[in-house]
Every structure is written in C-alpha cells, then in structure tokens.
Amino acid sequence: MSALAMTLPLSERIARTDPTKFRQLHGPHAGAGTMSFGSLYETEALTTNLLFLHRGVIPSKSGIGQHFHNQCEEMFVILDGEAQFTIDGRTSLLKGPVGVPCRMGHSHGIYNASEEPVQWLNVNVGMSKVYDSFDLGDPCTDVRLDAIPQFISMRLDRGLLLPVEGMDGGKGTVQYRRALQPTVFMTTWAYIDHLVVLPGASVGSRKLENLSEMYYVMSGHGQITVDGQTAGVAAGFGIPVEVGQERMLQSIDQELEVMIVGVARDMAAKAKMMAIKPL
Structure with a gap:
C-alpha cells in the first residue's frame, strides 16, 4: 500500500464493485466474444505482491483465451453459474462458486459455454510487482471435457x-x-x-x-x-x-x-x- 493510501480513511480504501463502470474487453488473451471488466485493486493496494483483484462478467459463449504466466500466479473464480476451466490444455466444466488457480509457469483459460452470464473474479500474486503473460491464441472453445478435473480447484461450498x-x-x-x-x-x-x-x-x-x-x-x-x-x-x-x-x-x-x-x-x-x- 502506498504511503498516501495508508493515510486515507478506511471507508476510502474499500473498493466497491460497480458494474456501471465496467469496460468492455473484446477477445481477452485471444478468447471468444467479449466480457465486462473492472479493477477493484492494482499493485499499489498492498506492500506485498498482490498484483490485482479484478471483477467482471463473462457473457454466454465468451471467455478468456489460454495464456501463460511465468512470473506470477492467477486464479479465476466464478461466483455463480458454470464455466469450462482450462489448465495446461486440460478442460473441465465446474459449477460456481469455484476457483481454479494457475500456478506460475503454467497456462490457463476460461470459457462460458452456457446460455447465462457468469459473475467472475480474478486474483493475481507475483514474484514481484511485475505482471507477465504470453498468449497461446487458443480461445478454449473446441475442447474435450475431462469428467474429473486434471488440475487444482477449490469449491467455495x-x-x-x-x-x-x-x-x-x-x-x-x-x-x-x-x-x-x-x-x-x-x-x-x-x-x-x-x-x-x-x-x-x-x-x-x-x-x-x-x-x-x-x-x-x-x-x-x-x-x-x-x-x-x-x-x-x-x-x-x-x-x-x-x-x-x-x-x-x-x-x-x-x-x-x-x-x-x-x-x-x-x-x-x-x-x-x-x-x-x-x-
């Protein structure tokens, strides 16, 4: 947290999700469709290596393309509905609320194959305050689903x-x-x-x-x-x-x-x- 932020009253340091301020992203990381996106916190939020906390909505038939992080770790969370999570090319359909961490040096993506929008949350922590990514050009739409996920996941059950x-x-x-x-x-x-x-x-x-x-x-x-x-x-x-x-x-x-x-x-x-x- 910056020295200036530390001087602010607690009520001003609290972030509030406001869908009216979300911006539209087209094909994030070469993904399908569009999504609504907003930032709650970026690198200055804490002195530790939390890089960001993002909030958004993934519409039907949209998602985030598969990409690598080599200096940080990221976790997509869906708060409702269901989505297809891909880690290192293996995909499973998971029902929210659920989260799937992508460990450093691995790839991940997400696709909403359902007919309903999905409420989405993203957390990223790095080895330093530097963010990195490398896109694979894979929208994760033409996939084979594993009945049992071949990756780490968590259920907020x-x-x-x-x-x-x-x-x-x-x-x-x-x-x-x-x-x-x-x-x-x-x-x-x-x-x-x-x-x-x-x-x-x-x-x-x-x-x-x-x-x-x-x-x-x-x-x-x-x-x-x-x-x-x-x-x-x-x-x-x-x-x-x-x-x-x-x-x-x-x-x-x-x-x-x-x-x-x-x-x-x-x-x-x-x-x-x-x-x-x-x-």
Whole structure:
C-alpha cells in the first residue's frame, strides 16, 4: 500500500464493485466474444505482491483465451453459474462458486459455454510487482471435457465449512475453512480462506506481522474494523488489510460471507508460516 493510501480513511480504501463502470474487453488473451471488466485493486493496494483483484462478467459463449504466466500466479473464480476451466490444455466444466488457480509457469483459460452470464473474479500474486503473460491464441472453445478435473480447484461450498466458536476471541459462531493451503502456490501467495460470520457473531481482533490479506465480500453485509477504524461492508466490496494491521469482522442482522486472500511479506515469511526452513 502506498504511503498516501495508508493515510486515507478506511471507508476510502474499500473498493466497491460497480458494474456501471465496467469496460468492455473484446477477445481477452485471444478468447471468444467479449466480457465486462473492472479493477477493484492494482499493485499499489498492498506492500506485498498482490498484483490485482479484478471483477467482471463473462457473457454466454465468451471467455478468456489460454495464456501463460511465468512470473506470477492467477486464479479465476466464478461466483455463480458454470464455466469450462482450462489448465495446461486440460478442460473441465465446474459449477460456481469455484476457483481454479494457475500456478506460475503454467497456462490457463476460461470459457462460458452456457446460455447465462457468469459473475467472475480474478486474483493475481507475483514474484514481484511485475505482471507477465504470453498468449497461446487458443480461445478454449473446441475442447474435450475431462469428467474429473486434471488440475487444482477449490469449491467455495458452504457445506464444507466447519463451525468455530469465538474465532480470534470474537463472539458467537462462525463457519470457516481454508480452501487452498500455502503449498498450492509457488509465489508468496499464502492461502485462500472461506468464512461466513453468522448473524450477531464476530471475528475478534488479530494482527499478522508477516502477512497481508485481501477480503472480498461474497454475500451479506456487516462491518470490518482495521486499526481502530470501522466501516460497513456488503456484497461486492473489497477490503485490503496491510501487514501488521489489526482487523476485526462482525455481522449485524444477516450473514457476512467473505473470501480471504493471504499474501506473505516474502518467501521467508511464507516458509515460517508453513513451519519449514526457508531454502
């Protein structure tokens, strides 16, 4: 996060999904059709190597062509519907909400073969603040579908969540699951968490000295407190929490469902988190 951004009130650091501000992309990465696209955060959002958090809509018979990332890792998430995900030339149809990470040095693409638009989210973390890509010219439309995905994926399925009482010293019951472990990623990307704060419950204050987090509100509304500042949040909001900042979450009168992206300060911090010696 830039020094200027750190001085802004929390309410001004929170990003809000606004479809009226999406721009149209034609054939992204040599993909089929068009898509609507907007940026919630770019490289300046955190001091760690989160490169961006993007939000958009993939219309019917449209997608993002297969391409490589050799210095960063990216994950396409669909929040509803279904889409064909391709990793290294292997394709499977997955139903949302689901995410498929593309590890550094591998290729990926996505295609919406259905008749309905798909709500899309994209997260990218790099080895540095530099983004790279190499297009293959493959729209991923003429594919053979594998019944069992031959790649890593995560389901943001509430049925997989486990109850946690008094999380981080908070009150009441929340539902939680680590959807992707740090071993999945080759960069400083540390994890993806799925959390539902039940009505009237809260997640207590916690400070991470070597990790930053990016929160994306999937549904519901509630409040987040970061370093003593409190702001209301709702579906489609993004909230950055910098390394060393203290945060607390609470719902009010309905559930608050969030996806959390954890990014380590550096590889040594990630190795420490994984309880192994850094190389």
